[in-house]
Amino acid sequence: MQKFIDEKLKTEPARIEFGIFTGFVLVSLVFNIVDITRIQLNNDGLIAGPIMETFFYHLIIGISYIMLCFYVTPVFESRSDKASNSVYIFAFISICILLDIINVFFAALLGLKILLTYFNRNKQNQVNAYYHEVALLAASWILILAGAFYINVIWPKIFILYSLPVLMMAYLYAIYRILPKAQLKGRKFLYYLSRMFFMALLTTLGYVIFFKIREEAGPGTYEMFTPDNIRRNLIILGNIHEDTQVLIVVGNFFVQLLIITPLAWSIYKKRNEKKEEEITMLRTELGQSDANLNFLKSQINPHFLFNALNTLYGTALQENAERTGEGIQKLGDMMRFMLQENTQDKILLSRDIDYLRNYILLQQLRTATSEGIVINTQIADYAGNLMIAPMLLIPFVENAFKHGISLINPSHIKVTLQTKDNTLYFDVHNSTHIRNENDPEKDHSGIGLENVKQRLNLLYPERHELIIRETGSDFFIHITLQLDANS
Template structure:
């Protein structure tokens, strides 16, 4: 409902603005005709240019209202491709004195209004957004300076050199630089291209300036008919303008366009990297969730606890059940968090190893040694980064028929964790239910480490025919 009211208000405001603007233009045209009649200058030679001026002005206004504004507000901005020609037409009509100065300012304000009310969801239309903003700003600035006591050369500079700079800047940022992509030392190629286009812009500025040379009317000031009249004066002004244009395009526009492109490209790369990180982390977490609970291990643990309960007074059984409950609670409650206290992850690690020791307690050929430092400090860690290495060791390092050994060590120094797992290697029998199970997998852990701890970890993996060894160094942070 609120959206419908907002649209209705917006449509009503646009309709009111259109009729006010149309009425003002008709009134201004009528006053201009009466002024010509009052001065006894009414003739075909004076009336036709006046009518043509208002016709062009009104046409541009209609294009802004019914073509440019809807295109800028739409999510699909494909229609904006023709807007560059509209901006160019507006600038040329203003320079040659077709559009009334006062209406040029109003058209500039209308263009600025369209820009600030554009649909910002489409990032691919930055060329048209920038062109609209720069064109409107150029129009309003030059019109405003006509009423100030500014040096004549500054007005020439803003009218010709700045307009050329806008065109060259847009072309560099949106055409030249994306084409060469600044790879493999292509910056020099960009500078050479910009030098070439600078020379072309100097020729264009010179030719345009020559076309305004010898005007017999007042220099760059609002005239009786309120149109822009330009007289470039002598050839010295044209020469100075061309020199200023050369240095502006080469020393100002060239590095500015390069800096703008690099900044935007870096921002895009950062956004892409962030999206890849989020996607990769989601993929890693999904794979992890699919394999974090090993049903076969849980059934074995329960069977072991059941057998132990038949043999003993339930002391070990109670401890085992408690550890298993702690593990399940950890998986359901804390495993979903981005970061947990390191002490909690170590508790889970100890619980897992204790349950595995219960499985192998009746096999004297299996040796399990741990040197895990007790820690209660403020360091945090991403959950379930360490357990896959231990799970992998028990999966491949335990055999009931052959001597087996597993060694797990964990130390913390400052903010750095040192983790080592060393185990024997045994191939599973064909009827072993663990055979073929991928578990969490070391590749998944590597992926998570690269995503979550870039440049903050070192993982060393060594393997031979009988033994497997991993060493992980991880720089941790404190939970704020």
């Protein structure tokens, strides 16, 4: 157990923080049990039920903190892991706070922990940008709610407790769903405004329906099966004065329309402008003008040509004509591709697939006489008009043949490519082998692999997903790429 904790809490401050929070929970549990025992004995009441209830609440607090420490924090600090499950953890903690299972003191501590995790996030991991923002909003709501506990006026508490989360979710939906779609429309602001108006209307109608249902259900609905503190929060919204209900309903509609809508639009626009500046800067720093982009591609080509010529030479020694002739033909097709099409910004996907197939066939010629080498390709035929930047896929296949083939140990390579609508799905799975200490390529990770990562980030920002997984004996990459059709 200690080893697991040390692996998750890699720094001394993290271990100290974990110890302090655990101590708070245990001390709180002991004091609550002592207090419950004293009160119940003085009143000649049963103590088992209340003790189990307070133990359950503290268990939930502990579980919430452990999930933040052992899952959310490591994923937020990661360079590539996706933090999709963190949303469910934040939702779980928020619901427990709403139901008063987690009290104000521990809610504030959990809020500070989420905020600390947010500030220590890996900003380079753009895959988690949405989850980072969810964390910031969740922490803000929890801390504001903890501060509102000391306010005596009822309607600010109600607004912070119930309305603020709805407004935050409306903001997130606008930034990450509505606005990206609006950019593809002709009248993007009108499209965006209409969708936000509809969402404000829908959430407002939801409040009206809820108030109506809760009023008809009556305050005793939850009394038979919920503890006192949970029941208090469940029924409070239904017992709000009619004037406050109207304020919440009308306020929700106009705050969404007049504050959230322009705020989301402004933030999204500024982020796009900043992203464009970063891309321009990246072009300069990485030499990603047309000439320098071609230079990055050319880093791959000579290396491959020498390998291909060596392959043909070896094949010629083995037999006289047929395989060598086939290899020369494939090499000629590939050289023609590199001279005529490789310098273009975009080419037809079908041409890139042809190049990929020719490369694999050449490599199969080289390994055909070697036992224990299994090469499996499932490359679907494509005759559409989708366009792709050339030489994006081949470095991963080249890397597979470079590191995945051994003439001594069993080896395997599997390449899969398929398209659906405008999306390309590409997988390469290969074995890996420990190289000889004297091998000059031992510590190199494949020709052009870093270049192609840079080109993906540059040419397909937010339109690609690259997953790389490596074990002691296997290497796997998966690419999902959103392509444009030839105009």
